Amino acid sequence: MAALNRIQKIASHLDPPKLFKFKVAVLGAAGGIGQPLSMLLKMSPYISELSLYDVANTPGVAADVSHMSTAARVKGYLGPDQLPAALAGCHLVIIPAGVPRKPGMTRDDLFNINAGIVRTLAEAVAAHCPTAWVAIISNPVNSTVPIAAEVLQRAGVLNPARLFGVTTLDVVRAEAFIAEIVGADPRDVSVPVVGGHAGITILPLLSQARPALPASMTAEQRKALMVRIQDAGTEVVQAKAGAGSATLSMAYAAARFADSCLRAMSGEGPVNEYAYVRSSAVPGLPYFSSPLRLGRGGVEEIFPLGAVDAMEQENFEAMKAELLGSIKKGEEFAARGPAAAK
Numbered sequence: 520m521a522a523l524n525r526i527q528k529i530a531s532h533l534d535p536p537k538l539f540k541f542k543v544a545v546l547g548a549a550g551g552i553g554q555p556l557s558m559l560l561k562m563s564p565y566i567s568e569l570s571l572y573d574v575a576n577t578p579g580v581a582a583d584v585s586h587m588s589t590a591a592r593v594k595g596y597l598g599p600d601q602l603p604a605a606l607a608g609c610h611l612v613i614i615p616a617g618v619p620r621k622p623g624m625t626r627d628d629l630f631n632i633n634a635g636i637v638r639t640l641a642e643a644v645a646a647h648c649p650t651a652w653v654a655i656i657s658n659p660v661n662s663t664v665p666i667a668a669e670v671l672q673r674a675g676v677l678n679p680a681r682l683f684g685v686t687t688l689d690v691v692r693a694e695a696f697i698a699e700i701v702g703a704d705p706r707d708v709s710v711p712v713v714g715g716h717a718g719i720t721i722l723p724l725l726s727q728a729r730p731a732l733p734a735s736m737t738a739e740q741r742k743a744l745m746v747r748i749q750d751a752g753t754e755v756v757q758a759k760a761g762a763g764s765a766t767l768s769m770a771y772a773a774a775r776f777a778d779s780c781l782r783a784m785s786g787e788g789p790v791n792e793y794a795y796v797r798s799s800a801v802p803g804l805p806y807f808s809s810p811l812r813l814g815r816g817g818v819e820e821i822f823p824l825g826a827v828d829a830m831e832q833e834n835f836e837a838m839k840a841e842l843l844g845s846i847k848k849g850e851e852f853a854a855r856g857p858a859a860a861k
């Protein structure tokens with residue numbers, strides 16, 4: 520919530536920005552997530568240059584966002600020819616490019632289209648801003664992050680401390696749902712959500728929630744809450760009935776994650792976050808979303824998961840095979856090279 524508070528202050532001109540110094544790119548900026556995310560990023564005091572790239576409609580989005588009376592300079596870039604300029608000098612690249620789910624689809628059903636999109640964009644990052652932090656939103660995150668890692672590694676520029684799958688929306692949802700139950704302000708709720716970003720690989724550690732869940736909650740009620748957090752994306756997909764998946768809450772979550780990255784880059788002390796990163800936290804799972812600390816250079820420390828209860832342990836064991844399968848699928852796709860996208 521620090522992010523939103525900061526944004527609100529800036530929007531109301533109570534605290535004019537002083538720190539605008541980073542170039543941030545949104546790849547997929549004209550989409551359902553990209554547009555509100557671009558708007559929120561335009562309000563960030565950390566951004567001097569906001570680079571909006573898409574294969575369609577960026578001139579209009581950029582013109583629109585650029586009229587906001589905040590400090591960041593906005594430029595739109597349209598199509599692959601303009602991608603190098605969009606990325607040159609970027610400090611942070613946020614990637615929501617790709618197709619969203621329709622009812623009845625899993626995130627993995629998006630793999631065939633989105634894997635190639637993410638690979639192409641990661642190749643461009645490797646070529647034009649190899650030291651940028653990269654935050655991937657495009658689904659299936661459990662596979663797209665390993666794809667990007669392989670691409671960056673093959674280009675000789677992978678820094679695992681700067682490559683993230685954005686799982687902030689899972690944390691945001693867990694905070695919102697728990698706040699409803701305990702009657703708290705969501706800003707005062709904290710709850711770790713670990714694992715990956717699909718179905719049972721999303722593991723909210725409800726036993727570590729603060730404030731604690733009411734002792735009166737039954738095991739069935741706790742399980743139902745866990746499943747609601749795991750299926751919250753599907754809840755939105757079904758409610759939108761064919762018109763896409765979560766966009767507004769995702770834009771909020773991505774803006775919050777971007778704020779954490781930019782605060783860390785600025786050297787504003789240790790910044791604690793959750794993200795899906797290359798990790799040795801769980802033996803046998805080379806990528807995992809964990810609590811972690813960000814510093815100037817990216818991930819500085821990945822924290823252990825802490826104590827889990829029996830329900831969480833059972834889900835943790837159940838998710839491992841699915842998460843590993845998604846990781847391998849991404850790595851194998853990237854290893855097959857460009858022809859695999861066709």
Ligand SMILES: NC(=O)c1ccc[n+]([C@@H]2O[C@H](COP(=O)([O-])OP(=O)(O)OC[C@H]3O[C@@H](n4cnc5c(N)ncnc54)[C@H](O)[C@@H]3O)[C@@H](O)[C@H]2O)c1
Binds near residue numbers: 618639689766
């Ligand atoms: N990580 C998460 O928590 C999370 C949450 C919500 C959605 N998502 C995922 O985010 C992605 C985008 O969702 P959306 O609702 O914004 O979709 P959308 O269809 O509204 O927008 C996607 C945008 O990507 C653009 N695009 C397509 N190919 C591109 C390319 N090669 N380069 C640049 N841009 C390209 C499209 O033109 C479009 O503007 C989906 O894959 C969705 O599943 C992830």
Ligand SMILES: O=C(O)C[C@H](O)C(=O)O
Binds near residue numbers: 620688756
């Ligand atoms: O559910 C989806 O397909 C989009 C996203 O991953 C979400 O969690 O909302």
